[in-house]
Amino acid sequence: MKKLMCALVALALALPITAALAQGPGSSGVLFLLIAPGARAAGLGESFVSIADDATATYWNPAGLAFQEGTEISLMHSNWLPQLANDLYFDYATIRRSLGPIGTAGLSLTFINLGDQTITGELDPTPLGTFSSYELAVAGSFGSKLSANSSAGVTLKFIYSNLAPQVSNTSQKGDGRATAFAVDLGYLHKNFLVNRLNFGFNLTNLGPKITYIDAAQADPLPTNLRLGFSYQLLKQEYNSLVISTEFDRLLVSVPKKGQKADAVYKALFTAWTDESFKQEIRHIIANVGAEYWYNNLLALRAGYHYDEIGKVKYISAGAGLKYSLYRLDFGYISAGEGHPLSDTMRFSLTFGI
Secondary structure, three states, X not given: OHHHHHHHHHHHHOOOOOHHHHOOOOOOOOHHHHOOOOHHHHHOOOOOOOOOOOOOHHHHOHHHHHHOOOEEEEEEEEEOOOOOOOOOEEXXXXXXXXXXXXXXXXXXXXXXXXXXXXXXOOOOOOOOEEEEEEEEEEEEEEEEEOOOOEEXXXXXXXXXXXXXXXXXXXXXXXXXXXXXXXXXXXXXEOOOOOOOEEEEEEEEEEOOOEOOOOHHHOEOOOOEEEEEEEEEEXXXXXXXXXXXXXXXXXXXXXXXXXOOOOOHHHHHHHOOOOOOHXXXXXXXXXXXXXXXXXXOOEEEEEEEEEEOOOOEEEEEEEEEEEXXXXXXXXXXXXXXXXXXXXXXXXXXXXXXX
């Protein structure tokens, strides 16, 4: 069990959204699913659900795939939480392809390396060996238009968590590996109420609990609600400017002492009522961002992420360079001296084929 606990601690250190931990220890598992991919979205303060106009829509909002034509691939790499360790990294790869009038399909792979862990005994801290921890998710997405301005999308995920090798003591036998399945549901409406205003909605990680050793101690998936608006403030021949905002809420109920966490279908509602209304509102994470393009060649981005409960408040910045079918993006987080997220950088390459 000592080996498994070491890996779980490493996982906690690798989380981008500490509000998930603020729900309470063990409130949900496979929290790497909350790490936001794409350097472009990172530069926008992670306010991308109502934009979702490139291949990363497989994560941000599969409904956004419906308005995309042709084939596009996006690759991202990030040395994760460089302030904490030098062997944590996060990778994301996705491809989308138009299937004509029926819609657009996408595939994606999410991978996080949690580094090397040291094996020790239950009472003796002497190192007995090492092992590596990692988690991944493989997903298939599809988006289709409902009308000229609206669309819906769905993503199906297979999740694999490899936290620790064989665990064996007097009370438990098993290992720190587990699998799970999940579904994302998305909706996007362009020109919502007024021209140039978009509305996006995405409900992610709907699925049964994930079990490592004891089914009675299974953890719920990090079901997350994401909704937001974006508005194209400027649209000229050589200049364009989009502003966006997004609100996120983790829908995992906090179990009372001695009780289990609610199943996903109940937690969608009970997650809003297990604390006072004022406290529930504080769990909402707010993001804002702006993206400026010059001549569809050079992009500058800025954003702000505000998570009161998780005490994660940071400014983000980014840039993009586009040439023909290729786009290179960079995103940077400035979270203050000593913060685990400080100096986190993301690099993305997007290209059409």
